[in-house]
Amino acid sequence: MATDTKAEHEDLGFEDINKYDFRNEEKYIFKSRKGLDADIVSEISAMKKEPEWMRDFRLRSLDIFNSKPMPNWGGNINIDFQDIYYYIKPSDRQGHSWDDVPAEIKDTFDKLGIPEAEKKYLAGVKAQYESEVVYGSLQEDLEKQGVIFTDTDSAVREYPDLVQEYFAKVIPPEDNKFAALNSAVWSGGSFIYVPPGVKIEFPLQAYFRINAESMGQFERTLIIVDEGAQVHYVEGCTAPKYTTESLHSAVVEIMVKKGGRCRYTTIQNWANNIYNLVTKRAVAYRDATMEWVDGNLGSQLTMKYPAVYMMEPGARGEILSIAFANKGQHQDAGAKVVHAAPDTSSLIVSKSISRGGGRSSYRGLVKVEDGAKNSKSSVVCDALILDPISRSDTYPYIEVEEDEVTIGHEASVSRINEEQLFYLMSRGLSEPEASTMIVNGFVEPLVKELPMEYAVEMNRLIQLQMEGSVG
Amino acid sequence: MTETLKICDLHVSVEGKPILKGVNLTLNRGEVHALMGPNGSGKSTLGLALMGHPRYEVTSGSVELNGEDLLEMEVHERARAGLFMAFQRPMSIPGVKMADFLRHASTNVRNPDRKEGEDLIPMREFRKELKSKMDQLKMDTQFARRYVNEGFSGGEMKRAEILQLAMLRPKFAILDETDSGLDADAVRLASTSIAEIGGAEMGILIITHHERLLEHNRPDYTHVMLGGRIVETGGAELAAELHKEGYGRIRHEHPEAAAENESMEEETTASS
Numbered sequence: 001m002a003t004d005t006k007a008e009h010e011d012l013g014f015e016d017i018n019k020y021d022f023r024n025e026e027k028y029i030f031k032s033r034k035g036l037d038a039d040i041v042s043e044i045s046a047m048k049k050e051p052e053w054m055r056d057f058r059l060r061s062l063d064i065f066n067s068k069p070m071p072n073w074g075g076n077i078n079i080d081f082q083d084i085y086y087y088i089k090p091s092d093r094q095g096h097s098w099d100d101v102p103a104e105i106k107d108t109f110d111k112l113g114i115p116e117a118e119k120k121y122l123a124g125v126k127a128q129y130e131s132e133v134v135y136g137s138l139q140e141d142l143e144k145q146g147v148i149f150t151d152t153d154s155a156v157r158e159y160p161d162l163v164q165e166y167f168a169k170v171i172p173p174e175d176n177k178f179a180a181l182n183s184a185v186w187s188g189g190s191f192i193y194v195p196p197g198v199k200i201e202f203p204l205q206a207y208f209r210i211n212a213e214s215m216g217q218f219e220r221t222l223i224i225v226d227e228g229a230q231v232h233y234v235e236g237c238t239a240p241k242y243t244t245e246s247l248h249s250a251v252v253e254i255m256v257k258k259g260g261r262c263r264y265t266t267i268q269n270w271a272n273n274i275y276n277l278v279t280k281r282a283v284a285y286r287d288a289t290m291e292w293v294d295g296n297l298g299s300q301l302t303m304k305y306p307a308v309y310m311m312e313p314g315a316r317g318e319i320l321s322i323a324f325a326n327k328g329q330h331q332d333a334g335a336k337v338v339h340a341a342p343d344t345s346s347l348i349v350s351k352s353i354s355r356g357g358g359r360s361s362y363r364g365l366v367k368v369e370d371g372a373k374n375s376k377s378s379v380v381c382d383a384l385i386l387d388p389i390s391r392s393d394t395y396p397y398i399e400v401e402e403d404e405v406t407i408g409h410e411a412s413v414s415r416i417n418e419e420q421l422f423y424l425m426s427r428g429l430s431e432p433e434a435s436t437m438i439v440n441g442f443v444e445p446l447v448k449e450l451p452m453e454y455a456v457e458m459n460r461l462i463q464l465q466m467e468g469s470v471g
Numbered sequence: 472m473t474e475t476l477k478i479c480d481l482h483v484s485v486e487g488k489p490i491l492k493g494v495n496l497t498l499n500r501g502e503v504h505a506l507m508g509p510n511g512s513g514k515s516t517l518g519l520a521l522m523g524h525p526r527y528e529v530t531s532g533s534v535e536l537n538g539e540d541l542l543e544m545e546v547h548e549r550a551r552a553g554l555f556m557a558f559q560r561p562m563s564i565p566g567v568k569m570a571d572f573l574r575h576a577s578t579n580v581r582n583p584d585r586k587e588g589e590d591l592i593p594m595r596e597f598r599k600e601l602k603s604k605m606d607q608l609k610m611d612t613q614f615a616r617r618y619v620n621e622g623f624s625g626g627e628m629k630r631a632e633i634l635q636l637a638m639l640r641p642k643f644a645i646l647d648e649t650d651s652g653l654d655a656d657a658v659r660l661a662s663t664s665i666a667e668i669g670g671a672e673m674g675i676l677i678i679t680h681h682e683r684l685l686e687h688n689r690p691d692y693t694h695v696m697l698g699g700r701i702v703e704t705g706g707a708e709l710a711a712e713l714h715k716e717g718y719g720r721i722r723h724e725h726p727e728a729a730a731e732n733e734s735m736e737e738e739t740t741a742s743s
């Protein structure tokens with residue numbers, strides 16, 4: 001009957017985090033000086049004991065970064081690149097004690113009812129707890145099937161051939177200024193390899209990797225899904241990430257080979273001072289499917305356009321995104337699909353909410369190359385604006401070099417419907433409660449694609465955004 | 472003391488245009504009142520104004536619910552004070568599941584002082600109650616998982632309104648053409664269910680153009696609205712007469728109100 005799973009989940013109380021014993025780690029082990037130059041980049045590479053090719057790659061990327069102008073589109077970026085620490089050894093970053101985590105962040109964790117393992121991960125607190133056991137057995141199970149799931153730094157040391165073959169092939173440093181920056185100073189991120197035919201049934205979650213570098217501002221994630229293999233990777237950062245730095249610039253590269261399937265789900269909720277400039281791209285080969293599910297909350301400016309390049313016939317790309325722009329925030333998010341072969345198909349669904357003077361933009365590119373016959377693409381973007389001071393824009397770009405294609409584009413901008421509000425309030429819901437319910441309903445078609453616990457958190461996050469207690 | 476919804480000389484305008492021109496009506500808990508009248512006479516307007524719809528502006532008059540000023544209350548406060556309206560045209564809310572919506576609604580109405588974010592009725596308890604109410608109304612339980620009124624047929628929407636009535640158990644209920652769109656069996660079921668839910672517990676104002684709903688909810692009073700006023704009040708026999716004879720006699724005896732009703736209708740047809 002009424003299997004209202006969301007509501008049911010609310011009954012599961014998570015244990016109080018303060019009960020757990022946190023170890024105070026040493027303050028820090030290594031911190032590079034502020035700023036960005038060849039010495040610092042070499043130093044980072046040396047600290048990580050990297051092979052020569054990686055050091056050379058970093059230095060070359062630094063040159064590219066320096067030679068590229070700042071993007072003159074998207075949002076206003078006002079960053080002093082010399083005023084940033086580019087590398088902090090993880091034991092420092094993860095060594096925060098729970099006491100150092102600001103009260104409002106803890107408070108949010110509690111309100112969200114985030115699983116305890118994830119709270120610590122999010123707060124950058126490294127602690128001893130039972131999940132390590134869970135993680136251990138999971139790891140063992142995956143290893144038996146030949147799956148590699150580790151952090152990218154370790155992968156460079158432990159799987160040099162594999163890494164060298166695929167690293168920076170999907171997103172070369174020349175791609176854009178921030179990809180170049182990441183290439184020069186990257187640290188952390190996930191490395192996943194799924195061998196041919198292996199289908200991983202449960203979502204792989206970043207916070208399982210509690211022993212690894214995971215809180216990087218310049219994460220570098222690389223996922224290789226071999227022929228006929230399948231994986232769902234979830235990067236859940238549903239509480240405001242606790243970082244003292246103001247720039248987050250990640251690169252995520254994914255390769256899905258013939259008949260493979262990959263879904264990458266991210267929910268990110270950043271502190272309001274953060275610039276979140278991320279390059280995410282996947283290539284999909286014959287009959288392969290790539291799906292990005294992307295939720296963006298918080299930050300001062302997010303620029304993120306997950307991309308799928310469909311290289312061979314039968315490839316499919318889907319990009320589903322939700323953005324919530326609150327006071328002082330600009331969410332410039334969207335999608336990019338490139339149809340480079342016949343019989344490829346793509347779907348882009350974008351939902352944005354603007355409130356309290358926030359601004360959300362959908363920026364999307366659908367490109368169909370010459371010869372990509374029978375390509376199909378469908379774009380749907382819906383914006384909900386909650387008050388007169390907020391803003392929403394749509395920048396859809398379509399480049400088609402082929403005649404035999406089907407392309408659909410629908411866009412809508414709406415405000416909260418007075419009649420709907422009245423209907424809910426006539427049943428006893430207060431105005432904020434009714435608005436929240438309407439907003440949750442608006443994003444529901446995408447939220448229901450999330451793993452259950454994330455769907456619950458997403459709804460709570462929206463509730464918090466609506467109350468104004470976050471942001 | 473009997474609990475009462477007391478409407479005195481109520482004037483209501485929509486977009487500056489007067490629709491209700493002095494309505495008086497007293498509804499006691501435990502009574503059934505039928506409100507009849509030709510199309511466009513202002514029946515729905517009365518209900519919506521009582522519920523507090525933002526587009527229906529009360530320009531003068533008063534409404535008391537058990538001695539309290541109803542018109543001072545916000546919409547959700549009216550619901551929590553025990554007022555309910557089953558709408559002639561319920562809104563759909565995409566993406567919001569019936570079960571979620573009903574759980575929030577029931578929790579709020581049962582704990583009028585609840586603040587946002589406070590606990591909801593425990594899932595298990597709620598689920599059991601919802602299931603039994605749905606069984607009673609012969610509603611497929613899968614409706615609980617559907618989005619509020621989204622894609623519901625006309626009859627399904629009306630049934631969903633009755634389900635809400637059953638869950639919220641208000642003190643005073645206005646049922647605005649809850650019988651329209653229902654097939655013959657469903658009307659009979661609605662009629663008996665409303666009687667079961669209401670009984671002596673509720674004061675019910677039934678707005679209808681048909682007889683069936685009144686079969687099991689025999690009106691203590693029948694009011695006839697014309698041109699934004701209640702022009703006649705009688706017993707159950709008045710409802711029966713109107714069903715048989717139509718509004719000819721009423722119009723004839725109240726030519727002024729009849730003229731106003733017509734002019735209101737003309738304006739609407741001209742502007743639409």
Ligand SMILES: Nc1ncnc2c1ncn2[C@@H]1O[C@H](COP(=O)(O)OP(=O)(O)OP(=O)(O)O)[C@@H](O)[C@H]1O
Pocket residue numbers: 485490508509510511512513514515516517526559735736739
């Ligand atoms: N929101 C509105 N905007 C414009 N006009 C309105 C609105 N609501 C009511 N009216 C007008 O007020 C008059 C009374 O309408 P109301 O819906 O109350 O009639 P009714 O008695 O319920 O009719 P019916 O039996 O057809 O349901 C009509 O002329 C109608 O067009």
Ligand SMILES: [Mg+2]
Pocket residue numbers: 514515516559647
């Ligand atoms: Mg009506």
